[in-house]
Amino acid sequence: MIIDYKCPNCAANMVFDSDTGKLHCGSCDYEEEIEGYQKTYESFDTKFHTASYGDEEARQYLCKSCGAVLVTDNHTAATICSFCGSPMILGERISGDYAPTKVIPFSISxxxxxxxxxxxxxxxxxxxxxxxxxxxxxxxxxxxxxxxxxxxxxxxxxxxxxxxxxxxxxxxxxxxxxxxxxxxxxxxxxxxxxxxxxxxxxxxxxxxxxxxxxxxxxxxFNTPYLAGFLSEKxxxxxxxxxxxxxxxxxxxxxxxxxxxxxxxxxxxxxxxxxxxxxxxxxxxxxxxxxxxxxxxxxxxxxxxxxxxxxxxxxxxxxxxKIATSVGLATVLFFLVFRIITVLLGGPLL
Ligand SMILES: [Zn+2]
Ligand SMILES: [Zn+2]
Structure with a gap:
């Protein structure tokens, strides 16, 4: 199951914004808080356990925005549609045994x-x-x-x-x-x-x-943090x-x-x-x-x-570049060494 976050104003896809820590709609600037957001993935948790596909299989997903078929490897948990750029979160890969409990959100854009x-x-x-x-x-x-x-x-x-x-x-x-x-x-x-x-x-x-x-x-952890990023289980x-x-x-x-x-x-x-x-x-x-x-x-x-x-x-x-700097160091060392020997009364050359 693909989870996405549609803007309630304009239906565009919202993504996580590292500046505000909220979901953000790039089309109309609508923002939504994430903390306290209903944990969507819990509702299909049971579905995941009855799903019948091998863990090693590559999986095909249909992009909800453009209809393109995306093939993900069996560890992908979140990705971006390579055709239209829409964020896609793969619910099965972040639920059940794979449900994260903690997240550090991006703070650098x-x-x-x-x-x-x-x-x-x-x-x-x-x-x-x-x-x-x-x-x-x-x-x-x-x-x-x-x-x-x-x-x-x-x-x-x-x-x-x-x-x-x-x-x-x-x-x-x-x-x-x-x-x-x-x-x-x-x-x-x-x-x-x-x-x-x-x-x-x-x-x-x-x-x-x-x-x-x-x-x-x-x-x-809450699913909206993943919107717009890649993730693996x-x-x-x-x-x-x-x-x-x-x-x-x-x-x-x-x-x-x-x-x-x-x-x-x-x-x-x-x-x-x-x-x-x-x-x-x-x-x-x-x-x-x-x-x-x-x-x-x-x-x-x-x-x-x-x-x-x-x-x-x-x-x-x-x-x-490294050779030049080693060369310089050798010359300097040689000079210092010379000066010291001269100071100590050694031969000039
Ligand atoms: Zn919007
Ligand atoms: Zn797409």
Whole structure:
């Protein structure tokens, strides 16, 4: 089932507006609040469970605005009609087991994203000139990426060997005194809202680089937030993603324990034993602007946090530019080195 939001004034399609946080009609400027909006998808929830099509099948949808047939892959949850540009939300893909509970709405518009990307390009020092001009953008696409947010409890203990050194003069001798300590810590931490992206298509490193998201912007999920954007349902369940967040939780615990040990010159961890359990998980959609950029017959993919504007991705490097800067550094180093040797009375050349 396709969900769309028709303007009650002029029947045009309304889309989510990142400036106001409301549904907006591009034809007559009508606006509608989203919070408290009736959750449309609940009404066809049962229908979804009796629908008979394989999860692996591609699905065909009829655009309600222009009648074109769209083929989506089996993970698409929201898309835009490639013929008429109408937003389409695929109800089955956001209901039942796939119903998100939380969303961070876009707060950066497409125009702002494009502008910020171009500005970022201009500042790239080691990229080819044609790339830094930022005018080869192929497409900027707003995408709600599925994430799991975990609350975890981490319990355990860690042992350290620490030393404190004291150096002093006694008569004509210098004495170094090293004292050894066994340090023991027991921890019991509750870690809240640790994110892990649950989409197969999105590279984990790219998504991790977009963090942090500002959790004060989290809203209860409601379908109109998706109007005008692309979205996917998760590929991995919260159980499948748990090992990945467990690793992150261990790092947080290490950092926390380390922050409680003070006053030693050397701290060496002898061993640790953590148990991490899942308290709860929530399915959330986070906003990401995907920027596809053509350069030198290749396509580069960048991602921008749709809430904070933080950018991630690897721009191409220009070898001559890097070589020049390494060359300069060598010359400078050589000069400094020369000057120092001369100061020290070394030969001039
Ligand atoms: Zn209207
Ligand atoms: Zn259409």
């Amino acid at each position: 497409k125009e702002e994203a494009e502008k910020a990307f171009k500005k970022w390009c201009r500042k790239l020092k080691f990229s080819p000139k044609e790339f830094t001009q930022g005018n080869k953008i192929k497409e900027v696409v707003g995408m709600y990426v599925p994430f799991w947010l975990y609350d975890l409890r981490g319990q355990g203990e860690a042992q350290f060997h620490c030393t404190r050194t004291h150096i002093y003069d006694s008569g004509d001798e210098t004495i170094t005194e090293t004292r050894h300590f066994d340090v023991y810590r027991q921890v019991d931490l509750t870690l809240k809202d640790i994110p892990a992206d649950a989409s197969e298509k999105m590279a984990d490193t790219l998504m991790d680089a977009l963090e942090p998201f500002d959790y004060s912007g989290i809203r209860e 998760y590929n991995y369940t919260d159980k499948e993603m748990l090992p990945r967040v467990t690793k992150r939780a261990e790092q947080y615990m290490d950092e926390y324990v380390a922050s409680t040990i003070h006053g030693y010159e050397a701290v060496h961890c002898k061993g640790r034993d953590y148990h991490i359990g899942q308290l709860s998980s929530e399915y959330a959609l986070f906003p990401v602007w995907m920027v596809y950029y053509n350069y030198d017959e290749a396509e580069y993919t960048f991602a921008m946090n749709g809430q904070t504007g933080k950018l991630a991705g690897d721009p191409p490097r220009s070898i001559p």
